[in-house]
Amino acid sequence: MKRSLALMACVLSSAMVLTAVSPVMAADKEKTETADTKEDAATEETKKDSDTESTALEDGIYSAEFDTDSNMFHVNEANDGKGTLTVKDGKMTIHVSLVSKSIVNLFVGTAEDAKKDGAELLEPTTDTVTYSDGMSEEVYGFDIPVPAIDEEFNVALIGKKNKWYDHKVKVTNPQKEADGEAAGVSEDKKTVEDLKLEDGEYTVDVAMEGGSGKASVDSPAALEIKDGKITATIVWSSPNYDYMIVNDEKYEPVNKDGNSTFEIPVDAFDYKMPVTADTVAMSTPHEIEYTLQFDSASVAKAEK
Numbered sequence: 001m002k003r004s005l006a007l008m009a010c011v012l013s014s015a016m017v018l019t020a021v022s023p024v025m026a027a028d029k030e031k032t033e034t035a036d037t038k039e040d041a042a043t044e045e046t047k048k049d050s051d052t053e054s055t056a057l058e059d060g061i062y063s064a065e066f067d068t069d070s071n072m073f074h075v076n077e078a079n080d081g082k083g084t085l086t087v088k089d090g091k092m093t094i095h096v097s098l099v100s101k102s103i104v105n106l107f108v109g110t111a112e113d114a115k116k117d118g119a120e121l122l123e124p125t126t127d128t129v130t131y132s133d134g135m136s137e138e139v140y141g142f143d144i145p146v147p148a149i150d151e152e153f154n155v156a157l158i159g160k161k162n163k164w165y166d167h168k169v170k171v172t173n174p175q176k177e178a179d180g181e182a183a184g185v186s187e188d189k190k191t192v193e194d195l196k197l198e199d200g201e202y203t204v205d206v207a208m209e210g211g212s213g214k215a216s217v218d219s220p221a222a223l224e225i226k227d228g229k230i231t232a233t234i235v236w237s238s239p240n241y242d243y244m245i246v247n248d249e250k251y252e253p254v255n256k257d258g259n260s261t262f263e264i265p266v267d268a269f270d271y272k273m274p275v276t277a278d279t280v281a282m283s284t285p286h287e288i289e290y291t292l293q294f295d296s297a298s299v300a301k302a303e304k
Helices: 002-055
Strands: 060-068 082-088 091-097 103-108 125-130 136-146 153-159 164-176 200-204 206-210 221-226 229-235 241-246 249-251 261-266 273-279 286-294
Touching: 060 091, 082 164, 091 125, 103 136, 125 286, 229 286, 241 261, 249 261
Parallel strands: none
Antiparallel strands: 060 082, 060 164, 082 091, 091 136, 103 153, 125 136, 153 164, 200 221, 206 286, 221 229, 229 261, 241 249, 241 273, 273 286
């Protein structure tokens, strides 16, 4: 009897110990799981930040592949499936030249949204592409905002039949151009300091490329150097240019009569400086991309 009572007391004592310990163990387990969860979340967040940093592009100019889901909507074969990706202040835009002039507008989003009032449609530029056989052709190009690299996004298009179509596109494999390479800069690029030019009035030969080849600019052009900065007077062969854009700055004509004349900044000689000029000669105004190259060897003091 005494032995039974002792055994029962032992069992009750063990149960009481387990009851007292269990909440502590449970609390410890909960703390451990909470800590593990926080650690996992922190690790995941760190991974996301790391991924974001790894995919973020520095400001600059890149070549990049432009992939679409259509045989009718793609980069012109002359450009090997690639466009020029510009990154500025963290925002990305890719310029692509298409196969013809049949696509008249693009919209970043769905066709349904493109039809809504206030939708911001992308207007075409007129690009000249040169094929491997040396033949050239005018096609439409577009500057398309890019939300992210390596991720599909919606782009709708409308053709001459006035019908919107949905497409998926993706920008991949950005490769940063060597300094100035995308704009045609050569290693011989020269500045005022390189040429040791003093402030004053000069003339310089200028070569223009781009557009349809029908337009031209007067050469030599007048140059003014003041405080080490260069300003060129560009006289077009047409009175139909109503503004120019250089380094994202807009310049209005300095004349009212005769061929369109502009005073624009020049950052250096001996490279193809990209500019944009808007012409009103067509049924609707069009911005056209050109390059201007100022020949340092031809710089001469202006005759008074």
